[in-house]
Every structure is written in C-alpha cells, then in structure tokens.
C-alpha cells in the first residue's frame with residue numbers, strides 16, 4: 486500500500502533505470518530482478534557521493550537532485566540541509582517543499598515525498614488521473630486501479646495538536662488552539678459535515694468577520710456549529726483560545742481545507 490510500494494526492490498530497480506550502468510559502477514551488494522534476467526547488483530543505500538547529507542539513492546529516486554553536486558539549486562544551502570528543514574533543494578529562493586509543486590499536478594513536493602509519488606511525474610501510476618486529483622478524491626495515486634485510501638483528522642486537546650493522515654500516513658502535524666475551559670471543544674468521533682470558504686464568527690465580546698477555511702464537524706443540540714477553521718486574530722498556538730472551535734494557523738488551514746472532504750473523519754480527544 487502507498488509508501489510501502491517504494492520498497493527497496495522498486496527503488497533498486499529505479500536506480501538502475503535512472504542512473505545508468507556507468508553511475509552504478511561504484512555500487513556493491515544487493516540483488517534485483519530487472520527484465521527477464523536476474524541482475525545481481527550491490528547497493529549501498531547510505532552512499533552520499535557529494536557529501537551533502539542526502540544519500541545518492543534518495544537524490545535519484547525521491548528528490549531528483551544531482552547526486553554529484555551538493556547544492557543542486559545553487560542557493561548556497563546543501564541539498565540535505567534543505568530537505569531536513571522542509572525547503573526545496575530544486576527551487577532556491579528559500580521556497581518550502583509544501584509551497585512548491587514541481588510537476589504541477591496539484592500535489593506539493595512535500596506531500597509527494599510523503600505519499601511516495603514521483604514529484605516530477607504528474608501521474609505516478611499512469612492511470613491518466615493526476616496525483617493531486619487522486620489524493621484530493623482519496624484514491625491511491627500509486628495504483629492504476631480505483632483503490633480508495635483513508636483520510637483522518639485527529640485533534641489531541643491535551644497537547645493542543647492537530648495531525649492529519651492519508652492512508653494512516655502522517656501528512657502534517659502542528660499546534661492549534663481549542664476551546665477555553667468555559668467553552669470547551671466537543672470530544673468524540675465526528676466527520677466533516679460542510680466546507681465553508683468564508684465565515685463570520687461573532688457573539689458577546691467577539692467579532693471575527695471574513696474568517697477563511699472552515700470545516701464544520703459538529704452541531705450541538707442547541708444548534709451551535711463547531712468548526713476547524715483558520716484564525717487571524719491571534720497567534721497563541723498550542724494554548725486554548727476559542728469558544729469551542731479548533732483554531733488553526735491560516736496557511737496550514739488552507740492546505741487542510743482543500744485536502745479534507747465531506748465525510749472525512751474528525752477525531753477530537
């Protein structure tokens with residue numbers, strides 16, 4: 486399933502296909518089936534030819550960086566350092582992987598690496614549906630058959646953290662702000678009931694117009710709606726601040742909003 490598909494054997498085969506025999510001259514060790522014949526090859530997965538902190542195997546098969554040049558995009562930062570800190574080693578200008586979509590398939594580079602899809606191939610499984618389209622609709626972008634994958638939003642009130650998962654693989658995790666003690670967030674198993682791009686929150690002592698990216702997950706008996714939504718009026722993340730909703734930093738919430746679907750499970754615990 487999913488990321489497991491980029492297992493060792495597949496990776497080794499990709500190395501053969503992409504790197505060519507000349508580059509592989511320095512490898513020793515494992516074996517791989519390629520075509521009708523079994524080809525014996527030795528692969529040192531930790532080999533880092535340009536000493537940039539990113540193994541050749543990952544440079545070739547995952548990040549599409551140059552395994553012989555420590556700074557592929559020439560921005561002064563080594564490929565390994567950029568990847569470790571969430572920055573794109575391909576685009577310079579301090580662009581983060583979540584903000585870059587190299588192959589323009591509507592799935593950012595960070596999510597492609599997590600999903601195991603090819604960040605330079607817009608249709609990794611060759612079924613004519615873009616990787617991003619498949620993930621948005623909860624289909625496996627690595628299987629040409631219409632195989633569904635699960636989505637889940639999980640909020641831990643104790644740690645004030647929201648995490649969301651695709652096929653049980655973590656997509657993002659970050660601090661949020663839940664309900665204050667007098668207006669607690671509901672606890673339980675819910676699901677996304679509605680997606681509202683812009684909403685006006687108001688009541689005694691507060692007024693927040695034009696609030697973006699709202700995911701309704703619960704209506705109380707009195708009709709009060711509870712949302713996971715962006716918040717622009719504070720940045721006290723990791724601490725309860727709200728009237729019961731789950732406040733999320735804006736740029737995080739925009740990605741979560743477009744990722745979530747009607748019916749996506751929301752677990753508050």
Ligand SMILES: [Ca+2]
Pocket residue numbers: 533534535536537538539540541544552
């Ligand atoms: Ca390297």
Ligand SMILES: [Ca+2]
Pocket residue numbers: 556557558559560561562563564567574
């Ligand atoms: Ca660089």
Ligand SMILES: [Ca+2]
Pocket residue numbers: 586587588589590591592593594597604
């Ligand atoms: Ca992409």
Ligand SMILES: [Ca+2]
Pocket residue numbers: 607608609610611612613614615616619626
């Ligand atoms: Ca596809």
